[in-house]
Amino acid sequence: MPRDPEALRHWRPEPATRRETEAMVGLERGDFEIYRNKMELVCWEAYQTFSRMGISPMIEAGDAAVGIYTRQGDLAVGIMGTQLHLINASIGIKWMMRWFYEEPSVGIHEGDMFYANDPLYGGIHAPDQILFLPVFWEGELVAWAAAASHETETGASEPGGNPPSAKTRYDEGMLLSPIKIAENYELKADLMEMMENRVRDPRMQTLDTKARAAAVHILERRVHEIIDRKGVDFLIGAMRRMIDEGIAAARAKLSTMNDGTYRTSVFLENAGEGKYGLISCQVEVEKRGDEAFIRFRGSPRVIGGNFNMFPHMMIAMFACYLFQFFFWELPATTGYYEPFHFEFQDGSFFMADPEDATSLGVATHAQVLTGVHVAMEKMKFGSPFHDHVVGSWPGTSNSMATAGIGKDGMPFAAWDQGVPNGIGMGARWDSDGIDVGGFIWCAIGEFLDSEAIEHSFPLLPVFRSVFWKDAVGYGKYRGGRSMNSMYQVHGVPGVAAVSMGGISGRPLAPGLFGGYPSRPCATAFIRNHNLDELVAEHRTPSDVHEAVERVTGDWEVRHQNSGMGMLAEGDMYIGVAPSGPGYGDVLERDPELVMKDLREQAISHRTAREIFHVVYREDNLVVDAEATELARKEERERRLARALPYDQWLSGWLDRRPPDRVMEMYGEWPYGMSTPLTDWEPSAELLDEHVREGGAPRSKPSRY
Amino acid sequence: MTTVRITEYLDIDLDNERWTCHVCGKDLASARDNYKTGLVVHERDPKEIYPPIYPTGEFRLTTADGYGLFVEFYCPGCGTMVENELLPEGYPPTYDIELDLDALKAKYMEDHS
Numbered sequence: 028m029p030r031d032p033e034a035l036r037h038w039r040p041e042p043a044t045r046r047e048t049e050a051m052v053g054l055e056r057g058d059f060e061i062y063r064n065k066m067e068l069v070c071w072e073a074y075q076t077f078s079r080m081g082i083s084p085m086i087e088a089g090d091a092a093v094g095i096y097t098r099q100g101d102l103a104v105g106i107m108g109t110q111l112h113l114i115n116a117s118i119g120i121k122w123m124m125r126w127f128y129e130e131p132s133v134g135i136h137e138g139d140m141f142y143a144n145d146p147l148y149g150g151i152h153a154p155d156q157i158l159f160l161p162v163f164w165e166g167e168l169v170a171w172a173a174a175a176s177h178e179t180e181t182g183a184s185e186p187g188g189n190p191p192s193a194k195t196r197y198d199e200g201m202l203l204s205p206i207k208i209a210e211n212y213e214l215k216a217d218l219m220e221m222m223e224n225r226v227r228d229p230r231m232q233t234l235d236t237k238a239r240a241a242a243v244h245i246l247e248r249r250v251h252e253i254i255d256r257k258g259v260d261f262l263i264g265a266m267r268r269m270i271d272e273g274i275a276a277a278r279a280k281l282s283t284m285n286d287g288t289y290r291t292s293v294f295l296e297n298a299g300e301g302k303y304g305l306i307s308c309q310v311e312v313e314k315r316g317d318e319a320f321i322r323f324r325g326s327p328r329v330i331g332g333n334f335n336m337f338p339h340m341m342i343a344m345f346a347c348y349l350f351q352f353f354f355w356e357l358p359a360t361t362g363y364y365e366p367f368h369f370e371f372q373d374g375s376f377f378m379a380d381p382e383d384a385t386s387l388g389v390a391t392h393a394q395v396l397t398g399v400h401v402a403m404e405k406m407k408f409g410s411p412f413h414d415h416v417v418g419s420w421p422g423t424s425n426s427m428a429t430a431g432i433g434k435d436g437m438p439f440a441a442w443d444q445g446v447p448n449g450i451g452m453g454a455r456w457d458s459d460g461i462d463v464g465g466f467i468w469c470a471i472g473e474f475l476d477s478e479a480i481e482h483s484f485p486l487l488p489v490f491r492s493v494f495w496k497d498a499v500g501y502g503k504y505r506g507g508r509s510m511n512s513m514y515q516v517h518g519v520p521g522v523a524a525v526s527m528g529g530i531s532g533r534p535l536a537p538g539l540f541g542g543y544p545s546r547p548c549a550t551a552f553i554r555n556h557n558l559d560e561l562v563a564e565h566r567t568p569s570d571v572h573e574a575v576e577r578v579t580g581d582w583e584v585r586h587q588n589s590g591m592g593m594l595a596e597g598d599m600y601i602g603v604a605p606s607g608p609g610y611g612d613v614l615e616r617d618p619e620l621v622m623k624d625l626r627e628q629a630i631s632h633r634t635a636r637e638i639f640h641v642v643y644r645e646d647n648l649v650v651d652a653e654a655t656e657l658a659r660k661e662e663r664e665r666r667l668a669r670a671l672p673y674d675q676w677l678s679g680w681l682d683r684r685p686p687d688r689v690m691e692m693y694g695e696w697p698y699g700m701s702t703p704l705t706d707w708e709p710s711a712e713l714l715d716e717h718v719r720e721g722g723a724p725r726s727k728p729s730r731y
Numbered sequence: 732m733t734t735v736r737i738t739e740y741l742d743i744d745l746d747n748e749r750w751t752c753h754v755c756g757k758d759l760a761s762a763r764d765n766y767k768t769g770l771v772v773h774e775r776d777p778k779e780i781y782p783p784i785y786p787t788g789e790f791r792l793t794t795a796d797g798y799g800l801f802v803e804f805y806c807p808g809c810g811t812m813v814e815n816e817l818l819p820e821g822y823p824p825t826y827d828i829e830l831d832l833d834a835l836k837a838k839y840m841e842d843h844s
Contacts, residue, residue: 285737285838287830294819296798305798305819315831405828409737456739498792501780503739531790533777533798533817540739541812543801546781549790571792575784584788603792611739612812638780663810670771670805677772683821686797697822 030147030381034122035339036709038114040101040270040361041121044719047097050264051271062253062265063104066095067358069249070106073174073242080238083179083231084444084483090469091176093242094359095250095266096120098168099719102361103266109155109469110346112175113359116157118149118339120171123159123205125713128168132729133207137163140209140240142218144181145202151340152386153181153199154188158208158239162247164259167721170266172246174239179428180440182226183386187428187440187525191300191590193333193384201225214240227430227440273362276354278317281366284410288313291398295391296532296689298332298376299384300590303532304689306334306376307699310398314406321345321399322370323377325699329692335379336388338371338707344392344468345369348400351470352417353407370704378705387588390423390528393467397422397536400453404539408456418453418460418506419536420467421605425529425548425587429594431522434485443480443512443602445491448472451499451507451607454542459620460507460607462494474510485519488512489558489599490569495546497572497631499606500534501638502542503615506607508629509545511571513601515558521595526550529587532689534605542609548587553599556580571601613639614659618650735839737828740806740813741766745836757808765826770804770813777801777817 043051073093078086085091092112094105100120105113123141127133143149144156154177162170183190183200193199201222208218214236222236223229254262288311295306306329311322328335345367350359371377379385400419408416424447430440452464465472477488495511516522534544557579561567568574578599585592594600618641624630625648635641640662642654670676684696694700717725733745742751743762750759750766760769780801783791799817802824806813816824 285830286834287828290825290827290829292816292818292822292825294799294817296795307819307822309825402827405738408739409735413736497781531795533794537816541803541814543780543815544817546784546792547790547794549785549788549792551785571784575786582785582787584785584790586790614812633782663805666773666803666805666810666812667771667807670773670803670807672807673768673770673772673804676774677824680774680802681821681823685799685819685821689797689819 031122031125033711034118034125034713035149035337036707037121037713038118038339038342038364039709040274040365041099043267046721047263047267050260051268053260054264054268059265059268062257063269063358065253066104067106069246070094070104073245074106074108076245077174077238077242080241081176081235083177083235084441084475085177085179086235086238088444088448088473088475090444090472093174093246095246096171096173097266098170098721099714100124100171101270102359103269105359107471109176110350110359111151111343111468112155112157114343114346114361115149115151115339116159116173116175117361119143119157119205120159120173121713122148124718127205128718129724129727130729131727132731134724135161135168138211139207140243141205142208142236143203143205145204146337146340146385147381148204149339151343152189152389153183153202154178158236158243160243160247162250164251164254169259169263170250172243174242176235178232178235179442180226180228180231185525185591186227186430186523187442187527189386189527191333191387191525191527191588193386194331195382195384198384199386209240227438230437269360270362273357273360274365276357277363278366281314281319282317284314284406286315289402289406291401291537293395293398293535294533295334295394296530297586297588298329298334298692299387300588302329302332302692303586304691305685305693307693308395308398309698310395310402312399312402312406318366318368320368320370322704323375323395324372326375326377327692327694327700328374328376328379333384333387334391335376335383336385336391337379338369338377340388341377341392341395342369342707344396345399347468348396348403352400353403369707371707372700372704373702374700387528393423394530394535396467401537401539414456416456418455418539418542418608418610420452421450421545421607422467422530422535423528424450424466425602425604426527427550427600427602428525428527429484429486429522431519434518439484441484444472445474445480446510446512446602446604448474449510449604451509453536453607454500454502454504454506454610456610459504462508463510464507485517485522486514487517488514489567493570494629495603495606496570496628497634498546499629500538500543500545500609501613502538502609503611503613504609505624506545506609509604509606511603513568513574513599515599516594516596519596521593523591524594524600525591526585526587526589531586536608538608539610541612544608545606548603548605550585550587551601552583552585552592552594553578554581556599558599571603574601614662618652618655622648622650733839735835740811743835745839748832752806752808752811754811755806755809757806762832766828767804767814767824771807773803773805775801775803
């Protein structure tokens with residue numbers, strides 16, 4: 028079976044077919060807009076059904092995506108949620124059209140459903156699983172529907188789906204090239220059994236697969252209703268026009284931006300469990316006219332690490348910036364991608380070997396995306412869209428998977444998605460970042476109730492639905508606040524706990540225009556502690572600061588990507604979500620907003636005085652405006668007194684180096700590596716004309 | 732004079748091809764060069780801004796030792812912090828905004844003609 032690297036290059040919309048072009052001619056203005064809106068609403072309907080039926084915490088929290096695709100596999104319309112899946116599902120459809128459409132032993136028929144998650148076939152990583160349904164009308168394949176979300180268990184070497192210790196793809200559990208899991212709308216028991224048999228939580232695998240199936244059935248039913256009312260040519264023409272309008276909108280918006288090159292230096296700080304140290308990535312966005320070239324340099328592939336990935340993973344992740352922040356005003360379509368080009372260095376962690384583990388490539392692409400985001404927002408500031416400038420998400424999330432036998436005697440492997448979804452957004456050009464905004468992959472994910480966590484897992488949140496003080500990126504506008512949490516294992520003898528994917532050595536996303544980045548994250552296991560005494564004394568800690576002050580016992584502070592440990596009943600762990608980076612100079616923050624921060628316990632008095640330089644009375648939070656103005660003037664004078672002219676400072680700075688202990692994975696100093704850039708454009712047509720233009724499958728022998 | 736705002740704190744004077752401070756108007760650097768060359772610079776230990784929270788361990792909810800220093804860029808005229816970067820020691824500051832000045836001049840001077 029061919030893995031077909033060419034298919035992985037077909038993230039861009041395919042050229043319109045003759046059928047699509049002709050069908051567009053008949054579209055009437057008004058009708059098209061109404062039905063574009065209808066199709067977006069149809070996607071929302073399917074999404075809501077999906078998130079209500081699924082039981083994995085990520086699906087329950089709404090971290091999911093559904094989309095409607097053309098026959099060729101291009102996204103016509105999709106919705107918020109995990110937007111990257113809207114793009115990588117497209118690659119999966121294109122692969123199936125190329126290899127299954129005329130494969131007699133498989134074929135693509137009405138009532139079929141397909142399932143896949145392998146990155147080598149367009150997937151992201153093993154947990155991100157997609158169900159596809161081809162939509163037929165009177166025997167002709169006219170569209171596709173897809174539903175995707177993340178499973179918190181894949182049968183990998185560690186529970187949780189993102190094994191931090193994975194060294195090759197064979198440590199990552201169930202990786203599926205596209206398989207036909209249903210015929211005549213009926214799931215096949217043999218393949219469902221296979222999937223259940225390969226994971227630690229078979230109930231979740233099956234129920235979530237059915238939730239995906241329900242979502243695509245809604246899409247199919249609604250698409251059929253549209254065809255029934257308007258005709259099949261209307262559907263085909265409307266889908267293509269959605270893409271073409273996306274292309275036109277993308278080019279029009281880009282053309283308003285100032286030509287030039289915008290760069291961000293991003294530094295990762297781990298490549299898997301125990302592999303801690305710096306890795307650089309120089310992100311470059313060169314914008315010319317109505318096109319943009321996005322380049323990634325300087326990030327050597329880490330052999331035996333699992334932060335490697337494939338170019339299509341980074342390109343799909345770009346959707347999470349593009350659809351959330353650059354084209355927020357129109358429904359998501361693959362058309363927006365058309366004027367963008369991507370280039371990667373040979374030998375970089377973007378160019379993994381097919382044998383590599385890539386399970387935490389999602390952490391890499393999220394962190395690198397913050398660099399793209401910052402570069403693009405700097406470009407946006409100088410454009411007519413400057414009043415939509417928003418700082419980046421802080422980067423990857425931090426998850427603590429727990430696994431074992433639950434209170435109900437059933438196996439489980441999952442995590443509290445409230446922590447990843449409890450991330451603060453970056454500050455905006457005119458206001459603070461949104462508190463608990465979601466997470467970088469999904470801006471609409473929910474922060475699940477604590478009761479849901481207690482019900483689903485053998486965990487008691489000691490504190491959870493509380494903001495993390497002094498964690499935001501400071502600035503004229505501060506980043507959005509995030510959650511911090513502490514849990515106690517209860518009701519079971521113990522659980523396996525897997526810290527995965529996070530950042531602990533340094534914050535990742537830069538602030539904008541002098542705003543600071545936020546704090547990095549780290550977890551802690553606490554054993555043999557005094558929580559019972561604290562509860563009896565009514566001194567139960569309510570955030571991580573109080574936990575550090577009050578909880579005595581055996582603390583084990585861990586990197587956020589430190590892999591699996593065991594916690595016994597009564598043991599506790601702390602999880603924190605990253606806050607948003609800041610915007611602008613801290614000395615420009617309105618002193619009354621600083622007092623509001625104090626009232627809301629977003630910051631401490633130390634921060635108010637020593638970072639924001641506000642003079643006020645601590646007992647009533649009344650600002651002394653005159654004294655504050657003087658304090659800030661003095662701080663500006665101190666800045667100028669201690670700073671050096673650029674050239675003078677640079678001559679000493681460039682002679683210095685980070686310590687060797689953080690440089691093992693870094694590569695060449697200072698830019699990591701110097702291999703050539705390779706573009707990631709299609710190099711050949713994927714489908715021949717007969718298949719592209721709607722031809723029926725021709726008689727061919729099976730490849731086997 | 733044709734001045735175009737480029738960032739929160741930076742303008743470009745197109746007539747003279749210079750970066751200038753949006754807050755105080757200070758002339759900073761050639762607009763064909765990195766604006767940072769016209770700023771003054773100070774390094775800070777990230778723990779000054781974000782003191783550690785966990786009392787022990789390498790990873791204490793602040794930038795760990797060896798993983799970078801804040802490099803703060805101030806306007807030499809008014810002391811406004813125009814930009815900061817958390818850079819590994821010795822890493823060259825990023826040339827983050829390299830505009831096509833000729834295209835910019837053509838765009839804005841045409842608009843204002």
